[in-house]
Amino acid sequence: MRITRTGGGRGRRAAAMATTVLTASALLLTGCSSDDGDSDAADSNGNITLKLADFGQFGYKEAGLFEQYHKLHPNITVKEETTAEEQQYYPKFLQQLNSNSGLGDVTGIEVGRIKEVVDTQAGKFTDLSKSINVSDWVSWKEKQATAKDGSVIGAGTDIGPMSLCYRKDLFEKAGLPTDREAVAKAVAGGWEDYLKLGEQYQKKAPSGTHFMDSASAMYNAVVSSSAKQYYDADGKPIYKDSPAVQQGWNLAAETASKKLSAGLPQFGVPWQTALRKGQIASMVCPAWMAAQISTYSGDSYKGKWDISRAPGTTAANWGGSF
Numbered sequence: 426m427r428i429t430r431t432g433g434g435r436g437r438r439a440a441a442m443a444t445t446v447l448t449a450s451a452l453l454l455t456g457c458s459s460d461d462g463d464s465d466a467a468d469s470n471g472n473i474t475l476k477l478a479d480f481g482q483f484g485y486k487e488a489g490l491f492e493q494y495h496k497l498h499p500n501i502t503v504k505e506e507t508t509a510e511e512q513q514y515y516p517k518f519l520q521q522l523n524s525n526s527g528l529g530d531v532t533g534i535e536v537g538r539i540k541e542v543v544d545t546q547a548g549k550f551t552d553l554s555k556s557i558n559v560s561d562w563v564s565w566k567e568k569q570a571t572a573k574d575g576s577v578i579g580a581g582t583d584i585g586p587m588s589l590c591y592r593k594d595l596f597e598k599a600g601l602p603t604d605r606e607a608v609a610k611a612v613a614g615g616w617e618d619y620l621k622l623g624e625q626y627q628k629k630a631p632s633g634t635h636f637m638d639s640a641s642a643m644y645n646a647v648v649s650s651s652a653k654q655y656y657d658a659d660g661k662p663i664y665k666d667s668p669a670v671q672q673g674w675n676l677a678a679e680t681a682s683k684k685l686s687a688g689l690p691q692f693g694v695p696w697q698t699a700l701r702k703g704q705i706a707s708m709v710c711p712a713w714m715a716a717q718i719s720t721y722s723g724d725s726y727k728g729k730w731d732i733s734r735a736p737g738t739t740a741a742n743w744g745g746s747f
Contacts, residue, residue: 467500470500471500472500472501472502473500473501473502474501474502474503474504475501475502475503475504475530475531476503476504476505476506476529476530476531477503477504477505477506477529477530477531477532477533478505478506478507478508478514478518478528478529478531478532478533479505479506479507479508479514479529479532479533480507480508480509480510480511480513480514480515480533480535481507481509481510481511481692482507482717482720483505483507483533484716485505486505491503491505503531506529509694510692510693511535511692514533515534515535515538518532518534522546522549534579534747536744536745536746536747539569539570539579539747540569540656540660542578543569543570543571543572543578543579544572547572547573547574547576547578548572550576550578550579551578552576552577552578553577553578553579553580554575554576554577557580559577559581562581563584566581566584566745567581569581569747570747579747580747581745581746581747582745582746582747583712583713583745583746584712584742584744584745585649585711585712585713585742585743585744585745586711586712586740586741586742587646587649587650587709587710587711587712587735587740587741587742587743588710588711588712588732588733588734588735589608589609589612589619589707589708589709589710589732589733589734589735589736590707590708590709590710590714590715590718590730590731590732591608591706591707591708591730591731591732591733592703592705592706592707592726592729592730592731593729593730593731594729595626595630595631595634595703595706596608596626596706596707598629598631599625599626599628599629599630599631599706600625600629601622601625601626603731605731605732605733605734606733608731608733609733609734612733612735612736612737613736613737613738614736614737615736615737615738616643616646616647616650616672616676616736616737617676618736619736620643620676620679620680620683620685622636623636623637623680623683623685623707624683624685626685626706626707627683627684627685630706633702633704634703634704634705634706635684635685635686635687635704635705635706636685636686636706636707637680637685637686637687637705637706637707637708637709638686638687638689638691638696638699638705638708639686639687639688639689639690639691639696640677640678640680640681640686640688641677641690641691642686642691642708642709643673643676643677643680643686643709644673644674644676644677645673645709645743646673646709646735646741646743647669647672647673647676647677648667648669648670648673649711649741649742649743649744650669650735650737650739650741651667651668651669651672653667653668653669654667654669654670655667655670687699687704687705692717696721697721700717700718700721700722700726701721701722701723701725703722703725703726703729709735709743710732710735711742711743711744713744713745713746715732718730
């Protein structure tokens with residue numbers, strides 16, 4: 426079995442997925458099988474069905490990867506079983522894992538769950554380090570999926586370097602800068618500057634629009650900008666005393682109190698609808714988020730979104746996939 430996640434989340438990255446899905450699926454034939462016999466058992470003609478379990482929109486089917494793989498391996502068919510919300514998906518996954526029944530051959534895991542799975546369930550997954558070159562990844566990516574015994578249970582596909590996505594047309598109507606460099610300069614001081622820009626936006630906001638999607642996204646962005654977040658280098662929890670967590674919480678609370686966001690948790694149907702109706706003016710934008718925006722905004726807002734540097738001067742990473 427393989428752990429995978431895209432931000433995600435989350436129209437995801439087709440180029441990375443092509444390599445990962447096709448390679449991992451081939452490995453799974455010898456590396457893992459479902460005990461309930463409903464997925465990768467070959468029929469009398471040698472035909473095999475592999476089940477891929479994931480949540481949200483991973484984008485594999487949309488990118489045509491299943492068809493591509495089937496052309497390369499005519500006797501193998503990949504079927505995707507998707508759950509809309511990760512919060513519903515993950516408890517079900519744990520139940521299947523503990524009962525050893527109903528699991529997918531390829532299994533998606535939210536990046537925020539990777540530590541728990543590595544710490545408590547590593548022995549139930551295939552060691553992919555024997556089959557793929559994990560040194561191709563950045564070092565911290567490999568460490569996230571590496572168990573205490575040295576086995577690597579998740580195939581890393583991408584990371585989530587952060588930027589800022591914004592609607593040029595809405596910024597212009599609200600009297601804000603629209604040029605990428607000008608937007609970057611306006612938020613160069615950090616996330617506090619981003620909120621100040623939001624206050625300016627809301628004063629002249631086009632009817633029915635909000636500066637950003639959610640306060641929780643604001644929180645995640647701030648925490649993701651810090652080298653020390655929830656755990657220290659030894660894996661000890663530090664969230665109670667983490668300056669990043671405290672700053673993220675304070676700025677998220679300010680976002681909510683000043684009504685700078687639409688109050689829409691990311692990836693849910695209301696959030697998707699808001700993008701489709703053009704009601705969000707800006708969004709914290711790790712690399713994988715651009716595909717989400719493109720997918721749900723649709724043709725009506727094609728060319729109206731742009732991307733600028735993330736607030737502040739430090740690099741930030743939010744999410745990625747296994």
